[in-house]
Amino acid sequence: MGEKWGNQHNPIIEDPYNYRDLASAKNEVISSDGGSFKMRAGSKKSHNSEMFQSVNLKNVTILSLILIFIAIVSISISPTQFIEISQIIFAVGFFGMSFCYFIYAIKHWGTFNYFLATFMLTIPCLVYFFSTTRISGFTDFLFYFFIGFLIYGIIFVIVLLICDKIRWEIERHLLKTKRYSLDLYPKTSYAVIGIFFISFLVIGLSGPSIFFENVNTIWHSNNVPNQNSGIPFISSTDYSSAIERSIFDYTNLERQKNGKKRLIWDDKLAEIAREHSKDMATNNFFSHDNPAGEDPTARAIRHKYPVHKELGGGLYSEGIAENIGMMPTGNVAGIGYVSNDADSVAKAQVTSWMESPGHRQNILDPEYQRLGVGVAHDGENYISTQNFW
16 A cells, blocks of 8 residues: 555655535635541530531532533533533532642542541642653563652652641631541541542543553553564554544644644544554555545535534534544654554654645644544554544
């Protein structure tokens, strides 16, 4: 698939599909393509004050969870509408949840549960690290986990000591409570649930592709049949979804470099793109139009995707834009060596698109808000499709 120069392959990209080229209507812009705990007695007033603080912390946590739930549901039901307000609602909910989580960690520290308090703050940071940094195997994971836990642990022990001191001074001077007035011990079960929930949000916000790629790498590094048997370290099929997310990440990196807003991952667009990539790999063609004569917009309409978009000022667009590319592994002309792993293939493909003016225009177009990526393998090349809205 594609010409070979010596021992090099050529990456192949089709002219980008941008249905702006099809626009001809007047005044229209057509866009493409306690347990209880008893310590030295405190006054009833201080007990009520602590109860009041606990109730407020619980209420803020519940309200924050409701806001996060509302934002996720609204985006799931209507991914192309109210996106900005949904993002604001989610941000407020996430901030409230994180604040309550941090206060709860301080409460655990204040009741001498030092390890759990440190654990509560360290684990989400480690999760963020493994969601943004690729590792090469299980040994790397153990090394970074140990070093990360040590560094983050030391930092958060200092932070918790300072915050607990500040909290104690506020309670002593402003609230007139005694140091050991607590008789309600913060629950360990709530802390454990919080660790899992916050870590889940961190993975989602930082982009799950690298995190799950690392999980895949760790799994395969412990399940390699035979390093000398000629069997690939990871099969092409296993990496398709990881390549999709890596292409998405590299696309947003290019937009960030050029001062453009990040695109949002769209599962429906990814489904449309994946279908087209598989169609090209299976039926041995490379074009924006499939054998049935459907262009990208026609395929989107068949999938009941809302192709109409209001641009403001009486302008609107009808359709979706598309980039397609075919990337071999090995020595690739104009790219260099492309290894058979998700990061290398994705980076090479986006680099290839960015060197083509039309594809670059689609990637950097400020009007686009959402992106779906689909990747398939035809036995020799990785065939990638990007659909923009």
